[in-house]
Amino acid sequence: MxxxxxxxxxxxxxxxxxxxxxxxxxxxxxxxxxxxxxxxxxxxxxxxxxxxxxxxxxxxxxxxxxxxxxxxxxxxxxxxxxxxxxxxxxxxxxxxxxxxxxxxxxxxSETVSEVDTKGYDIEWYRGKEIEQFRGDDRFCEAFTYCETAPDIIGVAAIKDGVILGMAGASLDSPLMWQIGINVEPAGRRLGIGKILVALLKNDILESGHLPYYGTSMGHIASQKVALGAGFVPAWAxxxxxxxxx
Structure with a gap:
């Protein structure tokens, strides 16, 4: 374990x-x-x-x-x-x-993954840069603006100036940071969720923290994103x- x-x-x-x-x-x-x-x-x-x-x-x-x-x-x-x-x-x-x-x-996930960004522009957001998305319902899973577990990193996939997906990590504890993901309708079924979650996972691992990902028992698409980004089931x-x- x-x-x-x-x-x-x-x-x-x-x-x-x-x-x-x-x-x-x-x-x-x-x-x-x-x-x-x-x-x-x-x-x-x-x-x-x-x-x-x-x-x-x-x-x-x-x-x-x-x-x-x-x-x-x-x-x-x-x-x-x-x-x-x-x-x-x-x-x-x-x-x-x-x-x-x-x-x-x-x-x-305990291992860094190789990630092919497939020609998307990748944009990172850290600290106060995340505040610009407050109130934007497109990214309600990536950023939750929780006072006790602040959003700390975000990464977006952009094409032709349009954000197609956003993953974010919250500082849930000094040891473990939680990842959330939103993909816009125009970006679905393109693997963007897996790309962004893997990129964010790599960044968290390199910082010395353990990335984790939660979803619901019936959200099969979300579970596939986790598996595709190199995560494994760990607990319920x-x-x-x-x-x-």
């Missing part, structure tokens, strides 16, 4: 790196530890869990973590996110006014939200 990912998950899930690597499920009361991933961080953590290495790490409020321990101490990760189990979780969470907010796969994560209606 990648050492950076192991250390990051230990921080995020309030455990030790050894807990990430062993074969047992772990259940910990949540605390906000320095160095955690902070993408759209919430004020509290009712429950979140990660499926990695064939096991599950749970962290959150003490009472719900204990319920998870009673129900999932010996449960493997392989089929945990099937609908019948998600329904069971959601029914229990609703008793406390919470619900499943997200259950997504995540990918990492479930987080909860407070019910507001």
């Amino acid at each position: 990648n050492d950076i990912l192991c250390r990051q998950l230990a921080i995020d899930y309030c455990c030790n790196p050894e807990d990430v690597l062993d074969e047992k499920n772990h259940f910990t009361e949540h605390s906000f530890i320095e160095g955690r991933r902070r993408y759209h961080e919430k004020e509290d953590c009712y429950l979140k869990l990660v499926l990695v290495n064939g096991k599950i790490l749970f962290t959150g409020r003490k009472d719900i973590v204990e319920w998870c321990r009673e129900n999932y101490s010996e449960t493997g990760s392989e089929w945990f996110l099937e609908v019948k189990n998600l329904r069971k979780l959601n029914e229990r969470f609703a008793q406390d006014g919470y619900q499943i907010g997200m259950a997504h796969p995540f990918y990492i 994560e479930l987080v909860t939200d407070k019910i507001t209606n």
Whole structure:
């Protein structure tokens, strides 16, 4: 397992790196530890869990973590996110006014890729240069303007003066930066997503950080972009939200 990912998950899930690597499920009361991933961080953590290495790490409020321990101490990760189990979780969470907010796969890459830009003009944006795209819905996945995980790098593919796609990275933690991608309709099915994600991945690796990429379980096109840019599946994560209606 990648050492950076192991250390990051230990921080995020309030455990030790050894807990990430062993074969047992772990259940910990949540605390906000320095160095955690902070993408759209919430004020509290009712429950979140990660499926990695064939096991599950749970962290959150003490009472719900204990319920998870009673129900999932010996449960493997392989089929945990099937609908019948998600329904069971959601029914229990609703008793406390919470619900499943997200259950997504995540990918990492450890190797630099050769990238053929196919004659596109490639433009890089760093730091304050990204501010020019604030409010531009074309690039809502590339740049999120999250206060706790600021956008740090962007790269665009341009043809005849028109931006066909944009990838961006957010500084989610000191160790790991997350990549997002938008491709305009005129640029789709041309491989632009793979080109931009690979270029950005290379830049992040060369800076000494670990790039990662998240998407939804049903977004097959996005998953193909990750695989095509040299990423591999690494973990899946479930987080909860407070019910507001």
